[in-house]
Amino acid sequence: MNLSQSPLRRLAGLAAGAVLGLAGVAVAASPAYATDAVIGKASYCDKATGEWVVDWTVKGNAPDGVEKFRFTEVKSEVGFPVKATTLPEYTVTEDFKYSTNEDIKAQQRVAGDKNFARLSVKVLFDNKHPVEASNTENFDGTCKKESQPSPSPSTSASPAPSQSPSTPAEEIPGDAEPIFELTCDTMTFGLSIPENGITIDLHYKTSKGEERDVSIAPGESKSETFSATEGFSVDVTVSATEDGETYSETLTLDYEQPADCEDGNGGGLPVTGAAAGGVAGGAAALLVAGGALFFVARRRKVKFTA
Structure with missing residues (x-):
């Protein structure tokens, strides 16, 4: 009997085909397990500290429907x-803490001799x-801390100027002395x-309309005398020019007849110096003249050397 042509042979072939077909269905119907973990890395030498710096990334790749994962073991x-x-960024947990398909970053510092x-x-x-x-990230050579370079002579900072006034290269202008006299x-x-x-x-x-100008250079003493009676006054503008700029102040001197003129004889000795300081007009002159000089002096550039 020819078995290859028998009904039994044909039935066996059909059964085998059915089994293979079912196996194919089983494979197609099985769940997809296309999940994996990928570790990325990059490193450089931090010369400010002498340490290797490693930037790690861990990514849990997963298909749709798989949203989270957790670490069950981490070894660094x-x-x-x-x-x-x-690495605190990668911790073993019981809950599914980390999202899939995202880079989870961590930075690690390693001694320069590793x-x-x-x-x-x-x-x-x-x-x-x-x-x-x-x-694994392999380091090439040793990472060493660079010492700070010493400043070159061409870029070195100039020494701080001494603030001691005992060695000035340019002095503050000396104080002028006012000349002020009153007679009867x-x-x-x-x-x-x-x-x-x-x-x-x-x-x-003057209050009479008279005007005069006087320029007084260093080392000079100059003054102007005016006839005066009760009610007389003179406006005096004190000006100084320094570094192309002019500064000025104006004061008004009111004449007050000295006490020893009360007999009406006229003349009399001049009242000067400290005595004049007690007279209102003299006090104003002293204050304003000194103030004008200070006003100029404090704007003048004063340089000091070490």
Whole structure:
């Protein structure tokens, strides 16, 4: 009997085809487990600290429907002899803490004399599929801290100037002394300027309408005298020019007849110096003249050497 042509042979062939067809259906219907973990790395030498810096990334790749994963083991090792370290960004948890398909970053600092850093992980996805991954970053040579370079002579900072006034390269102008005298029928006002002073210009304008100008250079003493009676006054403008700029102040001197003129005889000795300071007009002259000089002096550039 020819079995190849028998009904039994044909039935056996049909049964085998059915089994293969069912197997194909089973494979097509099985769940997809296309999950894995990938570890990326990059490193550089931080010369400010003398340490290797490793930038790690862990990514749990998963298909749609798999949203989370967790670490079931994390092992970080550096150098030789091997030393275990920790990476707080990658922690073993019971809950599915980390999102799939996203880079989870961590930065690790390793001593400059170490020659490698290695990261190994075991991951479990929320579809209960476990995977493992590892990667090693090898360091080329030794990372050393660079010392701060000494400033070159061409760029070195100049020494701070000494603020001691005992070694000035340029002095503040000396104080001028006011000249102020009163008699029973005159009033005199001017300035005496020291050798280290500056030129002062005086412009006089009296209550009678008379105007006069006087320029007083360092080392000079000049003044103007005016006939005066009760009610007489003179406006005096004190001016100084320094570095192309002119500063000025104006004061008004009111004549007050000295007490020893009360007998009406006229004349009399002049009232000067400290005695004049007690007279209102003299006090004003002293204050304003000194103030004008200070006003100029404080704007003058004063340089000091070490």
